[in-house]
Amino acid sequence: MSSPMPGVVAWAVIGYVSVLLAVRFWLVGGAVVDRLVNHMGLWSIAALLMYRCASSPTLDDPANQLALGCVLMTTTYLYVIGRLVSADAEPDTVRRHQRTATLLASAATASVVLTAASARYSGRSVDLRLIRDALGIGCAFAIPFTYNTVVFTRRCLGTLRDAETPPAARIVGIGLIGSNAVLWGALALSLSQPATGWLEGPQLSLVQAAFALWVAIDSTLLAIPLVGELVQRAGMDRATRTCRRLLPLWRDLTAAVPEIVMPVDVRHGSDPATRLLRMTVEIRDAMLHLGAYLPAETGATQRNTVREPKSDRGLADYAHRLMRAAQARKTGLPPTRAGAAPPLPVVAHDFDAELAHLIALARIWPRAKAAVE
Template identity: 75%
Template sequence: MSSPIPGVVAWAVIGYLAVGLSGWLWLVRGTDVDRFDNRMGRLVIHMGLWCIVALLMYRCASTPTIDDPANQLALGCVLMTTTYLYSIGRLISADSVPETVWRNQRNAGLVALAATASIVLTAAAVRYSGRTVDLRLARDGLGIGCAFAVPLTYNTFVFARGCLGAFRDIDTPRAARIVSFGMIGSIAIIWGAQALSLSQLTTGWPDGPPLSLVPAAFTLFVALGSTLLAVPLVAELMLRAGMDRATRTYRRLLPLWRDLTAAVPEIVMPVDTRYGSDPATRLLRMTVEIRDAMLHLGAYLPAESDATQRNTVRKPESNRAITDYAHRLIRAAQARKAGLPPAGTGAPPPLPMGAHDFDTELAHLIDLARIWPQAKAAVE
């Protein structure tokens, strides 16, 4: 084989990509994803398959020149890969209606097929005349170069623009922003290879067959892209293993929730089967139910001591204030479960500090849950 990429590296990248595609296939078919994610996943899977075919074609080439049909077909596979980048770029930048994504992909694929046919037919005509294809600024070489470079540049530009928009969007999750930034970097590899190829055509630098830059850059692009696309797979695996942030927080609040809802069982909401398994939805539901239970138990809270009131005014987030509140809340839950009448102290704030947003309230509940077992043992 005459590929500029060592066999051990090429086969390692092919295997790495194959494993990643298997994970994406499981992610699309085995998880509850919405239509947008399903389209995105299928585009990624199809693009990965074309990447594998392109890498295999490069392994089949007997010479590093465009005269080898394997290299010609490999260029076509690279172009087909970029058509999926084009569709993904339009999808994430909302340039097209999601329902038309496959129609747009089909149109881009036809352009890639036409460009591939132009490369193959031009090379065949030159070979039939007994010459070799000259990739310098000559008629045949210029035609082949434009047939490959123009659609590739346009498709990757649309994709990079979509990634840049997602990276700039403050609502984009951190993991998605990392992937977007990394994919822009991987596209820069392809653009750098194109710039070097143009330099070879015009100045002869760097030395070597001009076509050797393409498989090297493409292999590096596939390796980096496969690594970045593994981020959603890792996130899904963590979700399945219960290691995601929402599930960990849910487990920390579970003892607190059990004790409070046991005292006020009527506030427990029925589980929505459509969203009941989503960790973020379960955590939000638990937080609401804990807050409702606290409100119902407000009338059963024993009065605060003067010392605790002074401590709360000076340092409202102190452990002493939260501990004292936990003791009072446990006594209130015990009183309600025992059927005792309300303490008659009114309904003070459910926590000894205010919370103006969900994250702040959740942090306060986590603090309360942290000391809940010790407070429960002290009261009982």
């Protein structure tokens, strides 16, 4: 096997990209864009493997010709992603764009193979200094390659111009644009190499090295969202950790008022943010229902609550009374008061403030439960 890239480097890139792609298939793949990225990764690995199978670094080797075809197939997915308005694009639209781009890439690959076959039939090597070879390969490969990557780059630029794009997405967009620029530069140098005589060596060898670098960079950038997914799968994200802290409080209150538990939406039930919102609403509803069962405050507690409404002492007393109210309703005792329920110890004007209050209540809840029981 002959290649302008050292074997250790080439196989290291292939192994690295394969691991990242396997993780992507494991973690994501439901959205349209994720499926396109995953299939693009498969074609990029195929291109790298074809380069490694080549016995010669020139275009006379059929493996290198097929490798160029795999590169074109990889860029067709860039084109389709660039044409998508959003991840919710209609499947028929995606399939139509993908089908068209695949046909063009297949035709371009056939042109490269036919040009090489024509040269071989004439008893010569493929030489880009000849007009016929240069037009056949340059038009077949360079034009769709450049067009596909330009369409994707315009998509990235549009994302960067959007003021609402998060910083992490901006970093990924800049990196993807930069990697495309590396490909363009390598392709331009390779095609101009026969005419200028600069950079001696096999024609289009720079494309192979630049493509391997492009695959490694883009695979790394597109793996950044996987970190958040892995953290979420491990239960270490903020929403999941907060749900675990609220779970004992939620479990005891909803056991006393089971009718307020909302049915789980199968589409979003596993989403940590949705789960946290649902738990918060259900805890708050249970507290309202248990208001009529709350034992009366003592005079000392009332005075302390007036002076320090947010103190741990006042919150601990409320937790004890709430636990007694939950036990009373669970055992079927009648309410201790008629009319409107007493106000809750805190009034939150936004979700974050309310969540902070519930977390504080959940923190002292195990002690209050142990004291009452």
